[in-house]
Amino acid sequence: MEHEEMATAEQPLTITISQNAANHVGAFMNSEGKNDGVLRVGVKGGGCSGLTYVLDFVDEARETDKVIVQNGVTLAIDKKSYIFLAGTELDYSGGLNGKGFIFNNPNAKKACGCGTSFSV
């Protein structure tokens, strides 16, 4: 029984981007004329819960970044942010009441009311 629980906990931790989110990233990149760009995904200090998500288009990844290519999007994550984001799925909620890009972060133990900041 203990072995089974450990096996579950050892699932590889990476960052994923849903097809829906990838489509919207592609559309935004198009509109900004950065078709060959990279989506920088990160974290910065601040926000009600201590840490805030950051999304940005950059020309290229840094040497020290963790780079993930999925659903046609290249993600670049700095090492320190990766510690807080490992296991996160980047999704997109559209429509009139949609929230835009959503971070489904298993490390977040607490989030603020508006959902843009979290603590671990």
Added chain:
Amino acid sequence: MSATTPERTGPDRTGLAALRNACGLVACDGEPSVGRLFITGEDALDLLNRLTTNKLEQLPEGQGSSTIVTNADGRVVDLLALAALDDGIWCLTSPGYAQTVIDWLDMFTFAEDITVEDRTSDTFHLTLAGPTAPSTVAAVSANVADISLDSIARVQIASVSVVVWHRLVGGAEGYEILGNLADREAILAALVEVGAQLTSTDAWETHRVLNGMPAMDAEFGLFNNPLEARLFGSISETKGCYTGQEVLARLQTYNKIQRRLMAVDLDAPVAPGTKLVSEDGKNAGHITSVTETPDGIKGLALVATKLAIDGAVLATDFPGATATLHEPAYALATEPADA
């Protein structure tokens, strides 16, 4: 001449008299000492603004501000005094909290351009307070008269370059002087020569309590939020998000602040931690600081908000001792009228 801090041999009445009626000089050479950090980098203010309670988007050169580092639960990590010079920001922490603040800023630094240098061990820190403090510092440096409250400037004292910071210190107007450790004796001697009176840290503690100025680990800390300590003067209600903001905003909006800092007159020398007891025998808070003064035993207390009424008398769990509550001067001077 060599100037040293007087040893304590009972209540330092002379030192207290200097701080209240003339110009007291505190050498701040005890341990733990006030942390002195020098912060540089393009993103320094932005990061401090995101992590602390006061509005710091702009801190023009020569200006100072106090702000509170709060955690995600709105609890106090430390109260900071910040002031900007042309080459960086001076940051004073609570005594012994330099490394805590450095570690906290480091934890939340990702891609920001910020460098935090601990200058505690290679700088000195002197504090001047009392009604004649302005004329005393003006006597050693003509330029000091131009330094308004919450301002900082580099000036020459005894041919030595130091930083003079005019701010509310120990709960009342005063001056902090920072400089290189090697110049400490020369600056001390120059100040004493023009009438500054060296006072003990015990006299300074009494001065703080009489002014109603809350202190780290006594009136605030990780055990409570800064609203209980009535540090409203260091909290912006309009700046938007910072770590802990949501919790503090909710406590204020729904009147859920559980305790309120009050000054107390005590009729027995009770120890900090002594419990306050309501008429119906319930816990009404506790004494946080106690000091002996020529006018009796005074203190500060965190009191259950509903019972924190000016003039009210509460029993304590120390046999026979009671506490008479008063509004603390520092809170009255710094908090908004509707707090």
